[in-house]
Amino acid sequence: MNMRTDWSGRQAENGGAAANGVTAVPSANIVETPDAYLLTLDLPGARKESIALKLEKGNLHLEATVDAHHAAEARILHRELRTTGYRRTFTLGDGVDRNNVDAEYADGVLKVKLFKTPESKPTTITIN
Secondary structure, rough: OOEEEEOOOOOOOOOOOOOOOOEEEEOOOEOOOOEEEEEEEEEEOOOEEEEEEEEEOOOOEEEEEEEEOOOOOOOOOOOOOOOEEEEEEOOOOOEEEEEHHHHHHHEOOOEEEEEOHHHHHHOOOOOO
16 A cells, blocks of 8 residues: 655644644554554544544545643743644555544544455465
8 A cells, every 4th residue: 555645734724723823743653464554643632522534535634623721711921832733634545445444542642444455455375
């Protein structure tokens, strides 16, 4: 499988998901097993309910928001924590079963399992 990524982690346009901060590109690991591709992404600060995964036209899109690190009525004196969301797109090659995908999120880590189509799995050939 050829998996390409979109590294466009630019600041959101007016009204975007991160209009008051920066949209980050989450770090990812991609591992291939005989049956699937395992995608692991770091999303610190995101809540499970804020994560959106969507398969569309051969792409896996990820978006997540991060709640403010302070109370709404608080006055900010100094700010270094600006990440208010994550966004990344992976282009999936042939061989991914788009109807068989698992995802789980725990402790700031999203794990996505993209199962292979039967045609793309390794086959052992018996020699007579």
